[in-house]
Amino acid sequence: MTQKLNRHGISVCAARNSALAALAADLPSPILADLTGMHRDTAIRWVAYARRDWAAYLAARADDQREAPATGDHR
Incomplete structure (x- = not known):
């Protein structure tokens, strides 16, 4: 199925990984x-x-925010 979709320019990798991550979060x-x-x-x-x-x-994001110069640019 993946090969057929890829031939038509439809990539399923991101959707597959998202679905697996969702299942893995809920199942042993x-x-x-x-x-x-x-x-x-x-x-x-x-x-x-x-x-x-x-x-x-x-914690890394908080460190980045403290180290970043105040430019008024809010991400």
Whole structure:
């Protein structure tokens, strides 16, 4: 199916990854592996990715905001 869609210029990679991340956030890894047919180690990585702790990212963003010069540009 992916190959057929790609031939018509429709990329499904981003949608596939988003769907897997959503499933991984809601399902335990053994269920995700059985449901999708992926290897259990791959399912474990997806679940870890989906439930990742964002504290380090938020701290880095806060550091960036403190270090950025005040230009009036709000991102």
